[in-house]
Amino acid sequence: MPRILMERSGEMEVFARIVTDGGFSAAGRSLGLTSSAVSKVLARLEARLGARLLTRTTRAVSLTEEGAAYFEAAQSILREMAEADEAAGSGAIRGSLSVNATLPFGRLVVAPAIPSFLEQNPGVTVSLSFTDDVVDLLAQQADVAVRMGNLPDSALIARKLGQSRRVICAAPDYLARRGTPSTPADLSAHDCLTFNFRRARPGWPVKIDGAVSEQAVAGSIKVNNGETLRQMTLQGCGVARLGYFHVADDIAKGALVPLLETFNPGDLELMHAIYVGGGPAPARVKAFVDHLARWVSSLSLFV
Known part of the structure; x- marks a missing residue:
């Protein structure tokens, strides 16, 4: 359980980056990961949630209904985490x-x-x-x-x-x-x-x-x-x-x-x-x- 909890934010960030960047390769480039590594993270996330989040074709990815709901929640959580990091850094505004x-x-x-x-x-x-x-x-x-x-x-x-x-x-x-x-x-x-x-x-x-x-x-x-x-x-x-x-x-x-x-x-x-x-x-x-x-x-x- 502790290992899964530690990985959740990373999985969430990878998933959100796939959506905002428009694909696995683009997300990998911005995160410094290979496309296959990004795909594995998404597969692990979908397996843990028991739901398909993305529909993949040769040209694009699109959100499923469950994926759209999870993406909205993930964006909110990631913003709150970024805000917490900034607040902990002596109040300094960075990024x-x-x-x-x-x-x-x-x-x-x-x-x-x-x-x-x-x-x-x-x-x-x-x-x-x-x-x-x-x-x-x-x-x-x-x-x-x-x-x-x-x-x-x-x-x-x-x-x-x-x-x-x-x-x-x-x-x-x-x-x-x-x-x-x-x-x-x-x-x-x-x-x-x-x-x-x-x-x-x-x-x-x-x-x-x-x-x-x-x-x-x-x-x-x-x-x-x-x-x-x-x-x-x-x-x-x-x-x-x-x-x-x-x-x-x-x-x-x-x-x-x-x-x-x-x-x-x-x-x-x-x-x-x-x-x-x-x-x-x-x-x-x-x-x-x-x-x-x-x-x-x-x-x-x-x-």
Whole structure:
């Protein structure tokens, strides 16, 4: 019995790594084990539990119903163990931290916040990934992700960091060539730069006589992230609608000009830090989210 108890956490960690890494070979590489060793650990775990946890094919592994329940419990237990280890280590916060954010938020907020976080927590190593694609935290092994907009219901824990209004804008040289729109309807005569991902709205909301409606827009360029959209706008390629936090500095410098502000509906883009729930967050995750929240509150980019 003592031997089995000592092995349980290791079996649990190997099983969880197979799921998050997507296979035996990948789990073995991250754990420093051979694929056959990983397979043997899983077989021993399944034999002890008397249940099949994974369905294996030549290309992938998938959780059984029992495996999904065990994985959720294992994740919670492993997080609590990591938290206990950190607490026992003289309260020091240590370990690796993987952070995912959108390109604009990452460039303007997350990256500048990292040096002071590491200065306060020298035992932490940070891995940054900036993309406007929606990231699956478990699949990508991200500890914290920053998401924009409203969040769907999920098992993730979310903490609101801030919010930003949106602004329609264009570069001065574009307006010199094409003229300045004075009403939302004028946008139909302009090259409007938009997003090409599936969750993008087909038009831009505008407020006319107290009522909010959607103005149809079209243009010659569509992109998959806000930073590219900003760059295209700065180069005079057209009119764009972006978060104010993203272009506040460009507007202050005169590189971009806000348009149709009297028709701005005042809708807000919410920003949340999210991480996996199901138990206490590791100290390094909690410390980073707290630090990021303080950092955002110190900036004038958000309302």
